[in-house]
Amino acid sequence: MGLPxxLPxxLPxxLxxxxASLQGDHWAQLKARFDYGMNxxxxxxxPEGGSIRIPFFFYYSQDSxxxxxxxxxxRWKHFHGDFIYKTTPRLIHNNFKNRLLLNWxxxxxxGSLQISNLRRExxxxxxxQVEMITEKYGEQEWQSxxxxxxxxxHNQTTILGSTTTAAAxxxxxxxxxxxxxPSTEAAVGIAANELIIAIAGLILCL
Ligand SMILES: *[C@@H]1O[C@H](CO)[C@@H](O)[C@H](O)[C@H]1NC(C)=O
Ligand SMILES: *[C@@H]1O[C@H](CO)[C@@H](O)[C@H](O)[C@H]1NC(C)=O
Numbered sequence: 001m002g003l004p005x006x007l008p009x010x011l012p013x014x015l016x017x018x019x020a021s022l023q024g025d026h027w028a029q030l031k032a033r034f035d036y037g038m039n040x041x042x043x044x045x046x047p048e049g050g051s052i053r054i055p056f057f058f059y060y061s062q063d064s065x066x067x068x069x070x071x072x073x074x075r076w077k078h079f080h081g082d083f084i085y086k087t088t089p090r091l092i093h094n095n096f097k098n099r100l101l102l103n104w105x106x107x108x109x110x111g112s113l114q115i116s117n118l119r120r121e122x123x124x125x126x127x128x129q130v131e132m133i134t135e136k137y138g139e140q141e142w143q144s145x146x147x148x149x150x151x152x153x154h155n156q157t158t159i160l161g162s163t164t165t166a167a168a169x170x171x172x173x174x175x176x177x178x179x180x181x182p183s184t185e186a187a188v189g190i191a192a193n194e195l196i197i198a199i200a201g202l203i204l205c206l
Contacts, residue, residue, distance in 0.1 A: 033061075033137075034060065034061050034064070034134070034137040034140055035060065035061045036058070036059065036060040036061070036140065036142045037058065037059050037060075037142075038056060038057075038058045038128055038129075038130065038142060038143060038144040039056065039057045039058070039144070040054060040055065040056045040057075040126075040127075040128055040144045040146070040147065040148045041054070041055065041148055042146055042148065042149060043148065043149045043151070044148055044149070044150050044151070045150070045151035045152070045153055046118055046150070046151075046152065046153065047118065047152070047153045047154070047155055048118055048119065048120060048152050048153065048154055048155060049117065049118060049155065050116075050118055051114060051115060051116035051117070051118060052114070052115050052118060052150065053103070053112040053113070053114045054112055054113045054114075054115070054126055054128075054148050054150070055110065055111070055112040056110065056111060056112065056113070056128040056144070057109060057110040058109055058110075058128075058130050058142075059109060060132075060134070060140065061134075061136075061137065063136060064134040064135065064136050064137055065134060065135025065136045066134075066135045067132050067133070067134050067135070068132065068133050069131075069132060069133045070106050070107075070130065070131070070132040071086065071087050071088050071130070071131045071132070072085075072086075072087045072102060072104055072111070072128065072129070072130055073085060073086045073087070073091075073128075073129040073130075073131075074086075074113055074126055074127065074128055074129070075126070075127045075129065075143070075147075076093075076124055076125060076126050076127070077124050077125060078125060079127060079143070079145070079147070081125070081127070084096050084100070084126075085100050085102060085113065087102065087104075095121065095122075096115065099115055099116050099117050100113065100114070100115060101113075101114040101116070102114075113126070113128070115150075118152055119152070120152050120154075122150060122152055123150055123151060123152045124149070124150060125147040125148065125149055125150075126147055126148045126150060127143050127144045127147040127148075128143065128144050128147075129141065129142070129143035129144075130142060130143075
């Protein structure tokens with residue numbers, strides 16, 4: 001009953017907020033529905049023959065109550081692509097036999113999929129999916145929309161003994177462009193602001 005009256009008041013406020021916050025807690029509370037998400041880095045790269053960890057982190061409505069039967073799966077190539085990994089029933093795609101390891105335990109909301117002995121054909125998109133049974137919202141299932149784009153780099157001509165260290169670092173030290181760029185942009189923004197203030201100050205002095 002209070003909602004229609006509140007909406008005209010809330011709408012201008014909601015429009016002022018960046019889209020990301022609409023998906024967050026405010027909207028979920030307003031509509032009291034299941035809220036969820038899955039985060040993965042958008043891009044990673046690793047050398048052929050090396051290994052990579054694709055991290056993931058998921059979240060869901062805090063009022064879900066107790067959660068059970070959590071299943072983590074991975075698809076590749078495209079959003080509806082084949083499953084390459086499933087915790088239950090256990091599944092590992094033939095192309096990835098003995099090369100996949102999921103670092104995750106039930107009860108955790110994050111983890112990573114490790115792919116080792118990387119091949120050229122492994123290049124492409126990887127999507128993490130989670131399903132669970134929640135006390136309040138029943139069975140739920142969701143998946144990363146963008147996925148992670150994995151690029152396989154090719155080894156340079158072997159330079160004496162130094163390759164092992166280089167490859168080991170490159171193999172697991174992932175490059176998460178996404179995670180770092182916002183802070184860089186923010187830093188640039190601040191620098192620009194300071195410049196404007198400095199110029200304004202200069203003009204005032206003159
Ligand atoms: C590339 O480097 C990795 C790490 O040293 C090595 O295991 C792999 O065999 C190399 N791949 C090729 C195709 O030479
Ligand atoms: C989950 O996240 C925590 C905190 O960032 C981290 O220390 C931990 O290693 C992660 N777990 C896995 C399985 O990746």
